[in-house]
Amino acid sequence: MTHRRQFVLSAAALAVAATLPFAAHAADAAKVGFVYVSPIGDAGWTYQHDLGRKELEKTLGGRIETRYVENVAEGADAERVIREFAASGSKIVFATSFGYMNYVERVARQFPNVTFLHATGYKSAKNFAPYNARFYEGRYLNGVIAGKMTKSNVLGYVGAFPIPEVLQGINAFTLGARSVNPNVEVRVIWANSWYDPGKEREAAMTLISQGADMLTHHTDSTATVQAAEEKGVYAFGYHSDMSKYAPKSQLTATTHHWGEFYARTVDAVLGGTWKPEGVWGGMKDGMIRLAPLNPAIPADVQAMVKELQGRITAGSLHPFTGPVLDQAGKERLAAGAVMDDATLGRMDYFVQGVGSRLPTAK
Structure with missing residues (x-):
């Protein structure tokens, strides 16, 4: 199995797993998935989203377990990865590229109890909303x-x-x-x-x-x-x-800075207060x-x-x-x-x- 096909457990999840029985951790932590269009590397679009994922981990700690798949092309492969996240228990899935939009929409219909967030798009539904930065x-x-x-x-x-x-x-x-x-x-x-x-x-x-x-x-x-x-x-x-x-x-x-948005959004989903409203943040929000x-x-x-x-x-x-x-x-x-x-x-x-x-x- 190649690296891009692996679900990578977050450092926060591993840290909690070291102190708690794995079964207890798995039952308590909400799974959050991230789909990346390019390699993470050490600069660029995906790198910034991954920094946001790490900030999410730091903020919410043992309440969550994050996973990601990087370098996912905008096509049928993206739909498969998004569906795999939903089918394997992710409560929230962030799809971080424009070309994922229609695939997210399709999978969201099939998994009404999973919340899907899509970067830079414009479509939405009851469990699906876009987010963007100015x-x-x-x-x-x-x-x-x-x-x-x-x-x-x-x-x-x-x-x-x-x-x-x-x-x-x-x-x-x-x-x-x-x-x-x-x-x-x-x-x-x-x-x-x-x-x-x-x-x-x-x-x-x-x-x-x-x-x-x-x-x-x-x-x-x-x-x-x-x-x-x-x-x-x-x-x-x-x-x-x-x-x-x-x-x-x-x-x-x-x-671009996504961490505060990710933490706020996941916290709202877990707390039952999230609503499918588009977010477009700029300099005043700290996102640019x-x-x-x-x-x-x-x-x-x-x-x-x-x-x-x-x-x-x-x-x-x-x-x-x-x-x-x-x-x-x-x-x-x-x-x-x-x-x-x-x-x-x-x-x-x-x-x-x-x-x-x-x-x-x-």
């Missing part, structure tokens, strides 16, 4: 830094798939950059994968060859920041702080943060970013405040209006300032 808040601030510091006015973005979550990030990054530098152009190359270090690196290198002196990515590996470090251009990490892979190049990173700012960022830019971050946290600044125009010049949001969550969730266009074109359906 990644675009950090992206906007990254864009401000990039707009202030670029010399070439070309910014590069490695994207996974053209879904609303990714488009929000690209557009927020562009709006932030153009708020301080209207001459900026953002170029996007799609990896067509959440995790493929080879494709991510190739895309980053291509963007650098096109003149990009600032890179960022919405993919799971550290390949983009490593390419930036190798070629001597700046970069912004994503999901987690990737500075150890790019100590000179990473200016900051948009980081910036990694430490690189000293290479000028002092005045650091001060500007901290001031803007304070306003986002306080709710007085929303990255998607009108006017917002798309590439064709069509007004998507009127001047002074703030984009609501439903509209954000349907985003299917690039804003002005993105030089690339969205893929067309074949």
